[in-house]
Amino acid sequence: MLTIEKLQIWMIALQATYHENKQYLTDLDAAIGDADHGINMDRGYTAVKKNIETTEHKDIGSLLKTTAMTLISSVGGASGPLYGTFFLRASTVCMGKTELTDAEFVAMFKVGLHGIVQRGKANLADKTMVDALTPALEAMTQALENGATLTDILQAGTDAAEQGMQQTIPMLAKKGRASYLGERSIGHQDPGATSAYLMLKTALDSWGE
Numbered sequence: 001m002l003t004i005e006k007l008q009i010w011m012i013a014l015q016a017t018y019h020e021n022k023q024y025l026t027d028l029d030a031a032i033g034d035a036d037h038g039i040n041m042d043r044g045y046t047a048v049k050k051n052i053e054t055t056e057h058k059d060i061g062s063l064l065k066t067t068a069m070t071l072i073s074s075v076g077g078a079s080g081p082l083y084g085t086f087f088l089r090a091s092t093v094c095m096g097k098t099e100l101t102d103a104e105f106v107a108m109f110k111v112g113l114h115g116i117v118q119r120g121k122a123n124l125a126d127k128t129m130v131d132a133l134t135p136a137l138e139a140m141t142q143a144l145e146n147g148a149t150l151t152d153i154l155q156a157g158t159d160a161a162e163q164g165m166q167q168t169i170p171m172l173a174k175k176g177r178a179s180y181l182g183e184r185s186i187g188h189q190d191p192g193a194t195s196a197y198l199m200l201k202t203a204l205d206s207w208g209e
């Protein structure tokens with residue numbers, strides 16, 4: 001069972017994760033983008049953390065909605081609205097809830113990812129965050145159906161996201177700034193797929209046992 005406190009712990013841990021990986025994500029973005037992804041994610045989650053520390057959220061829907069608005073307004077670039085959309089859509093299935101079952105968490109993730117795909121219109125193998133999030137959702141759905149514990153569900157999601165992230169290396173970018181490079185985008189790991197993997201890894205580290 002995921003309580004609102006656990007979700008807040010995850011969000012705060014994400015700030016630490018993106019802060020620690022700021023240079024790494026920015027270096028990845030320097031190769032195929034404009035060298036700001038680490039800066040964007042660090043700025044966004046610093047604002048999210050501040051919001052959590054100063055606002056009392058009575059339900060998960062409100063927490064996720066505020067997180068979404070904070071990311072949209074503070075991150076900028078392509079990734080802010082996309083991760084913002086993830087949490088905005090996710091919030092719609094969490095209104096009035098103060099805890100989520102494992103199935104509700106996976107359902108929330110699914111709704112959030114659909115929001116990213118609808119907004120960004122990325123297909124699989126376009127070399128984006130979708131290439132890490134989609135296999136993560138599939139693995140978590142499968143693990144849930146197999147009756148796995150939350151830790152095992154998150155482990156499956158994290159492993160699949162990591163693989164998806166690595167698989168972006170040989171891909172040719174079709175979305176965002178990286179797509180302007182055409183063939184030259186090949187051979188580099190996508191920064192957004194990397195931040196998406198870190199999102200799952202941080203959930204595992206925050207909630208796993």
Ligand SMILES: Nc1ncnc2c1ncn2[C@@H]1O[C@H](COP(=O)(O)OP(=O)(O)OP(=O)(O)O)[C@@H](O)[C@H]1O
Pocket residue numbers: 029033034036037040041076077078079080082116119120121122127128129130175176177178190191192193
């Ligand atoms: N249409 C899209 N759908 C899904 N993800 C996308 C899309 N466009 C970009 N991304 C993701 O956003 C990441 C870049 O995020 P960043 O924070 O650097 O914003 P940005 O510099 O405005 O992005 P970009 O230059 O790619 O438009 C990419 O690595 C990719 O994973």
Ligand SMILES: [Mg+2]
Pocket residue numbers: 029033034035036037077
């Ligand atoms: Mg960028």
